[in-house]
Amino acid sequence: KNQVEQSPQSLIILEGKNCTLQCNYTVSPFSNLRWYKQDTGRGPVSLTIMTFSENTKSNGRYTATLGADTKQSSLHITASQLSDSASYICVVSSLPGGADGLTFGKGTHLIIQP
Amino acid sequence: NAGVTQTPKFRVLKTGQSMTLLCAQDMNHEYMYWYRQDPGMGLRLIHYSVGEGTTAKGEVPDGYNVSRLKKQNFLLGLESAAPSQTSVYFCASTRGQNYGYTFGSGTRLTVV
Numbered sequence: 239k240n241q242v243e244q245s246p247q248s249l250i251i252l253e254g255k256n257c258t259l260q261c262n263y264t265v266s267p268f269s270n271l272r273w274y275k276q277d278t279g280r281g282p283v284s285l286t287i288m289t290f291s292e293n294t295k296s297n298g299r300y301t302a303t304l305g306a307d308t309k310q311s312s313l314h315i316t317a318s319q320l321s322d323s324a325s326y327i328c329v330v331s332s333l334p335g336g337a338d339g340l341t342f343g344k345g346t347h348l349i350i351q352p
Numbered sequence: 353n354a355g356v357t358q359t360p361k362f363r364v365l366k367t368g369q370s371m372t373l374l375c376a377q378d379m380n381h382e383y384m385y386w387y388r389q390d391p392g393m394g395l396r397l398i399h400y401s402v403g404e405g406t407t408a409k410g411e412v413p414d415g416y417n418v419s420r421l422k423k424q425n426f427l428l429g430l431e432s433a434a435p436s437q438t439s440v441y442f443c444a445s446t447r448g449q450n451y452g453y454t455f456g457s458g459t460r461l462t463v464v
Contacts, residue, residue, distance in 0.1 A: 242394070270450060281356075281442050281455030282395075289450070327394070331449065342394030 240265040242343035244328050250349045255318055259346045261311040261328035269331040269339070273302050273313050276325045276345065285313070285326075315348075323350045354378050358443050358456035365433040365463045373428040373459050375443030383446045384426040385410075385453070386418060388439040395442065401426055433463045 242263045251257050263271070270289045274282035286295045286302040288311070294303050299316045315322055325345040332339045356377045365371055375384065382403050387395040397410030399418040407418045415437060417429045426445075430437060440460050444453040 272452065279458070281444075281457050282453075283455070284452030287450070287452055340397070342396075344392065344394050 240330070240332060240341040242328055242330050242341045244326075244343040244346050246346060247344070248347040248349070250351060251318055253318055253320055253350050253352050257315050257318060257348065259313045259315075259326050259328075259348070261313070261343060263309050263311070263328070263330045263341070263343075265309075265330040265332045265341050267332055268306065268309075271302075271304055271311050272329040272331070273300070273311075274327040274329060276327060278324070282327055318350045320350050320352060323348060356443055356445055356454050356456040358441075358459050360459060361457070362460050363462070365430075365461065367433060367435060367463060369433050371430050371433065371461075373430075373441055373443075373461075375426040375428070375445075375456060377424055377426075377443075377445040377454070379445060379447070379454065380423070381445035381447050381454070382423075383448070384420065385444045386416070386426065386428045387442045387444065388412065389442060389458075390439050398428065398441075430461075433461075435463045437461065438463045 245260045272287045273285040276282040288304045290306050301314045304311045325347050327345045328343040330341050359374045385400040386398040389395050396412050401407050401420040404423040419427045440458050443456040446453045
């Protein structure tokens with residue numbers, strides 16, 4: 239069964255600090271891996287999408303890495319801001335061309351304290 | 353720049369009542385999806401559509417029906433609501449498999 243595991247479940251850091259969120263997956267066949275940010279009471283918003291051949295992708299202060307051989311991904315947040323407080327969801331796609339096939343992680347709940 | 357719009361945002365139903373959730377997108381996306389999000393769980397796919405007039409079952413379709421009569425709209429129906437359907441429902445759309453999904457802001461449904 240396809241699975242996406244995220245760690246930690248929750249994390250509290252001080253404003254201005256960096257942090258790294260982890261995602262391990264057992265999804266086959268692999269198509270792409272996505273990171274989403276979900277603010278409380280809102281829908282998820284896409285941060286990055288990486289295919290098998292990409293091992294890093296940045297979006298502002300967010301940098302995602304992908305180890306396709308180790309089936310791991312990380313999301314690094316640099317110089318955190320209060321607005322970074324949210325849940326971060328790792329999603330792995332296993333079907334190129336199909337409409338279904340996404341496996342969602344449960345998310346990491348990140349709190350930035352002033 | 354509306355994106356994906358969901359209505360209503362909140363709803364309380366009594367067990368056995370029926371209702372329809374509406375999802376509308378203005379991006380001309382072919383693919384549309386309905387997910388539910390429950391505490392401690394990842395988003396789970398209820399139904400999806402790959403184009404106008406088509407629908408397919410996802411991971412948790414029981415108790416729900418959908419229709420895609422127009423490309424821009426995707427309706428989710430609850431025929432006879434049950435407390436187990438208390439959840440937050442998200443609609444999403446995309447233009448293709450390797451593109452990001454655009455999500456609506458969600459509908460919080462409580463069945464009592």
